[in-house]
Amino acid sequence: MDKKYIPELEKIVGPENVITSFEERLTYSYDSTRLEYLPDVAVKVRDAQQISSIIKLANDYNIPVTPRGAATGLSGGCLAVKGGISLVMVEMNKVLDINPIDLLITVEAGIVTEKVSKAVEHLKLFYPPDPGSMKSSTIGGNIAENAGGLRGLKYGVTKDYINSIEVVLPTGEIVNMGSNTVKAVTGYNLVDLMCGSEGTLGIITKATLGLLPVPADKVSILAFFKDMTDAAKTVRDIVAEGVITATLEIVDKVTINAIEDFLKIGLDRTVGAMLLIEVDGQKGAVEIEADIVMKVCSANNALLVRRAKNDKERDELWAARRAALSSLSRIKPSTILEDATVQRSKMVELINAVNEIAKKYNMLIGTFGHAGDGNLHPTILTDLRIPEEAEKTEKVIEEIFNATIALGGTLSGEHGIGITKARYLKLELSKPVYDLMKKIKNSFDPDNILNPGKMECNWDF
Amino acid sequence: MEPEAKVKIKKEKFEILKKADDLFVCSRCGTCLAYCPIYKQTLDESLTPRGKMSLLEAISKGKLEYTDRISEKFYTCTSCNLCKEECPSGVKIDEMIETAKSDLIDVNKYPEVIDILKDRIKKAYNITFDSNIGRLDWVKALPEGDPRKYVKEKADVVYFVGCVSSFSPRSFGIPRSIVQELDSAKVDYTLLGEDEWCCGFPLLNSGIKDAASDMAKHNIEAVKSKKAKLLVLSCPSCYHTWKHEYPKYYDGEINFEILHISEYLLRLVKEKKIRLKPLSGKITYHDPCDLGRNSGVYEQPRDVIKSIPGIEYVDLEANRELSNCCGGGGNLESVNQALASKIALSKADEIIKTGADIVVTSCQQCNRTIDAAMKKKKKESNVKVKVIDLPELVLQSINSGKENS
Ligand SMILES: Cc1cc2nc3c(=O)[nH]c(=O)nc-3n(C[C@H](O)[C@H](O)[C@H](O)COP(=O)(O)OP(=O)(O)OC[C@H]3O[C@@H](n4cnc5c(N)ncnc54)[C@H](O)[C@@H]3O)c2cc1C
Ligand code: SF4
Ligand code: SF4
Numbered sequence: 053m054d055k056k057y058i059p060e061l062e063k064i065v066g067p068e069n070v071i072t073s074f075e076e077r078l079t080y081s082y083d084s085t086r087l088e089y090l091p092d093v094a095v096k097v098r099d100a101q102q103i104s105s106i107i108k109l110a111n112d113y114n115i116p117v118t119p120r121g122a123a124t125g126l127s128g129g130c131l132a133v134k135g136g137i138s139l140v141m142v143e144m145n146k147v148l149d150i151n152p153i154d155l156l157i158t159v160e161a162g163i164v165t166e167k168v169s170k171a172v173e174h175l176k177l178f179y180p181p182d183p184g185s186m187k188s189s190t191i192g193g194n195i196a197e198n199a200g201g202l203r204g205l206k207y208g209v210t211k212d213y214i215n216s217i218e219v220v221l222p223t224g225e226i227v228n229m230g231s232n233t234v235k236a237v238t239g240y241n242l243v244d245l246m247c248g249s250e251g252t253l254g255i256i257t258k259a260t261l262g263l264l265p266v267p268a269d270k271v272s273i274l275a276f277f278k279d280m281t282d283a284a285k286t287v288r289d290i291v292a293e294g295v296i297t298a299t300l301e302i303v304d305k306v307t308i309n310a311i312e313d314f315l316k317i318g319l320d321r322t323v324g325a326m327l328l329i330e331v332d333g334q335k336g337a338v339e340i341e342a343d344i345v346m347k348v349c350s351a352n353n354a355l356l357v358r359r360a361k362n363d364k365e366r367d368e369l370w371a372a373r374r375a376a377l378s379s380l381s382r383i384k385p386s387t388i389l390e391d392a393t394v395q396r397s398k399m400v401e402l403i404n405a406v407n408e409i410a411k412k413y414n415m416l417i418g419t420f421g422h423a424g425d426g427n428l429h430p431t432i433l434t435d436l437r438i439p440e441e442a443e444k445t446e447k448v449i450e451e452i453f454n455a456t457i458a459l460g461g462t463l464s465g466e467h468g469i470g471i472t473k474a475r476y477l478k479l480e481l482s483k484p485v486y487d488l489m490k491k492i493k494n495s496f497d498p499d500n501i502l503n504p505g506k507m508e509c510n511w512d513f
Numbered sequence: 514m515e516p517e518a519k520v521k522i523k524k525e526k527f528e529i530l531k532k533a534d535d536l537f538v539c540s541r542c543g544t545c546l547a548y549c550p551i552y553k554q555t556l557d558e559s560l561t562p563r564g565k566m567s568l569l570e571a572i573s574k575g576k577l578e579y580t581d582r583i584s585e586k587f588y589t590c591t592s593c594n595l596c597k598e599e600c601p602s603g604v605k606i607d608e609m610i611e612t613a614k615s616d617l618i619d620v621n622k623y624p625e626v627i628d629i630l631k632d633r634i635k636k637a638y639n640i641t642f643d644s645n646i647g648r649l650d651w652v653k654a655l656p657e658g659d660p661r662k663y664v665k666e667k668a669d670v671v672y673f674v675g676c677v678s679s680f681s682p683r684s685f686g687i688p689r690s691i692v693q694e695l696d697s698a699k700v701d702y703t704l705l706g707e708d709e710w711c712c713g714f715p716l717l718n719s720g721i722k723d724a725a726s727d728m729a730k731h732n733i734e735a736v737k738s739k740k741a742k743l744l745v746l747s748c749p750s751c752y753h754t755w756k757h758e759y760p761k762y763y764d765g766e767i768n769f770e771i772l773h774i775s776e777y778l779l780r781l782v783k784e785k786k787i788r789l790k791p792l793s794g795k796i797t798y799h800d801p802c803d804l805g806r807n808s809g810v811y812e813q814p815r816d817v818i819k820s821i822p823g824i825e826y827v828d829l830e831a832n833r834e835l836s837n838c839c840g841g842g843g844n845l846e847s848v849n850q851a852l853a854s855k856i857a858l859s860k861a862d863e864i865i866k867t868g869a870d871i872v873v874t875s876c877q878q879c880n881r882t883i884d885a886a887m888k889k890k891k892k893e894s895n896v897k898v899k900v901i902d903l904p905e906l907v908l909q910s911i912n913s914g915k916e917n918s
Contacts, residue, residue, distance in 0.1 A: 185544075
């Protein structure tokens with residue numbers, strides 16, 4: 053491997069920020085997919101100028117550059133699949149400006165998601181997108197994946213809070229996109245294009261994010277059901293009754309048991325499904341909505357429905373939900389998490405389809421997810437070290453995707469395509485649309501140096 | 514693939530090879546990044562629990578050998594175990610790190626300080642350059658300054674002082690307070706004097722497993738020879754070692770109760786053998802990792818503090834199971850002083866945020882680390898929070914009003 057460019061990298065960021073040893077590079081080779089691709093070098097960067105210089109160097113030497121946030125991604129986005137430079141963003145973690153009048157905060161892109169809300173807590177403001185990984189993930193990673201969270205139903209996803217961004221283009225220019233006004237229609241909506249671009253179109257270095265006032269009141273409700281179907285019907289009916297809850301999360305029996313094993317907070321292990329619901333807003337309104345929610349749960353044969361007893365229990369329940377995925381990995385060594393999303397009205401059908409598939413392949417699947425958004429995370433529990441299991445897992449994934457698309461759904465609601473879902477793109481996109489995407493990529497990145505190999509498939513294969 | 518990745522090693526050699534299944538459990542979710550004090554200060558992935566697990570997995574698969582660089586990673590850790598507490602997948606991170614260190618000892622790749630430590634303990638049975646006769650020097654400043662008075666043939670209670678409190682003058686306040694409290698409660702107690710050996714924790718924590726059995730045997734028998742019913746310890750690491758490690762290394766029966774001084778003080782308060790008199794001020798408490806998370810003693814020190822009339826108690830935001838390490842754990846200081854002190858400064862910030870006038874610890878090591886950080890803070894920003902150990906606070910409370918009245 054020709055690494056003549058290493059001294060030049062060292063000149064740009066200082067030798068201490070250029071990571072070349074095999075041992076250390078190994079720790080920049082994975083993300084939460086647990087796949088591994090070794091970068092040739094990992095580089096810790098501190099500002100847009102450094103990144104721009106690196107990008108120019110990369111174009112000169114034709115070296116792939118892959119941005120890396122906290123590597124909590126679930127589709128392999130930050131993996132250096134073609135080697136080259138892993139561009140480590142975590143040191144760019146400052147809050148640059150807080151503007152409580154216009155409800156805006158400006159941050160560097162490597163800041164940890166949760167820190168954004170923490171920074172404005174004292175002003176009784178918050179940053180709504182709250183992915184399960186928010187204690188570790190970065191804003192840059194969130195924007196690049198258009199991350200969702202638990203509050204998606206009422207508050208939307210990352211893209212709904214990005215006013216403007218500073219981006220280093222794959223050709224090295226440092227540009228600003230978007231506007232910090234409430235409305236802006238000047239030119240194409242490039243911010244939305246960048247949002248969800250998985251680090252293939254540019255490196256986000258700064259972002260001005262929208263904030264909201266912390267709601268005056270909130271109530272958490274817990275409901276148990278005999279099966280997922282009743283729970284899913286409840287979800288549909290709650291929204292049909294005109295209540296837009298802040299969160300509406302579904303958890304199945306396998307997952308309830310995994311969480312209980314880990315946290316021991318006294319969840320009922322015998323029930324078939326659980327809904328975790330939070331309504332928030334003005335004081336009186338919250339009470340009215342909570343009542344409606346509880347009535348709808350009862351009408352759908354809830355075995356038990358009750359409010360969180362106090363703040364402590366409320367926090368425990370949400371911590372429990374956040375621990376769902378990782379807790380599942382206690383059951384089997386490999387957890388393959390899918391991100392199938394359908395319309396709310398089709399969720400019962402999707403759940404049934406997943407159950408059928410699990411039965412057909414005799415595979416243990418734990419399902420949880422953002423039910424209010426129709427975004428389920430069926431999680432295949434397996435052991436990929438065993439070849440037959442790995443093969444079976446592939447088939448299960450493919451069938452889940454087929455079922456999702458047949459229901460008019462989408463491959464991924466929030467985790468992105470990356471490498472793990474790339475070969476299924478054909479199931480959902482038409483050829484002209486895929487070609488258009490490639491043309492967009494090419495016009496941003498003619499040398500294809502930025503995160504190559506992502507969201508890419510061999511169409512004719 | 515890289516040429517380096519093809520390195521093949523003699524498989525049987527390492528303990529870690531037996532832990533492949535445990536290592537596979539790490540889902541690389543990154544949750545531990547939010548908690549590891551080392552990562553929070555360095556933002557260096559190779560020092561995170563996740564990174565450490567991935568390195569060990571590579572070793573267990575024969576992709577990598579133990580190198581000096583890897584050794585550096587594993588000894589850059591405070592052993593605070595917050596990662597293990599918070600890992601949702603239940604990875605036995607502590608056990609994996611311990612195994613790695615023990616392998617590193619086997620292949621002679623470990624920090625030089627460990628050899629020095631090993632040497633000192635072997636020669637003098639303590640971690641200092643002093644002879645073990647000096648174990649009781651701290652007694653001399655007491656009114657009853659004759660060391661011999663503190664070492665009896667037999668007693669109900671043995672107080673195991675620990676190396677740091679025995680030899681480091683800045684920690685003498687702790688054992689001095691404790692013996693005065695035991696005296697005031699009329700407890701029949703003794704010290705071990707020269708017969709107290711290092712508990713072995715510094716070696717165990719460095720990965721030298723076989724060293725502990727001699728220490729365990731000697732110390733347990735020393736306590737037994739006093740016919741004691743109870744052993745009290747003030748150092749959380751000694752306490753943890755006695756309680757959780759010694760049983761693994763000692764075949765015989767341990768026929769006495771083992772308590773940390775915070776537990777014992779609470780007992781004496783409840784039995785009304787110690788009378789706490791009013792003090793004033795706002796007090797917070799720092800959970801030492803080896804006492805709290807690693808031994809499960811959370812409430813007793815708090816209950817002692819709260820029993821003192823007149824004080825206002827406030828918890829740190831991250832407390833009990835979630836308490837942040839002060840930076841003084843795991844011998845990090847001798848491997849990377851600057852990093853340890855950064856961690857301590859961030860602990861100091863947490864403490865300052867509570868608005869307390871006094872922070873109480875139950876550990877001479879935490880006490881020293883936090884005190885040093887607080888002194889820096891005072892210079893920088895003139896905030897002042899007093900750092901004292903629980904037994905010192907209790908003694909103040911016992912003696913409260915004496916001078917004035
Ligand atoms: C336990 C767990 C729970 C999760 N819960 C959720 C959830 O509720 N909702 C959800 O949406 N996701 C969730 N995720 C997935 C993941 O956390 C998100 O995709 C997150 O946005 C990734 O952020 P990151 O900083 O870790 O990015 P990385 O994984 O490092 O990178 C993700 C992608 O972003 C790119 N990238 C990173 N930084 C930049 C930048 N500055 N500029 C351009 N591109 C960049 C990378 O190249 C890559 O393509 C979860 C993951 C885990 C492990
Ligand atoms: S929290 Fe546990 S499972 Fe997750 S990355 Fe850290 S060690 Fe691995
Ligand atoms: S024990 Fe503490 S310092 Fe060591 S890896 Fe775990 S969290 Fe980090």
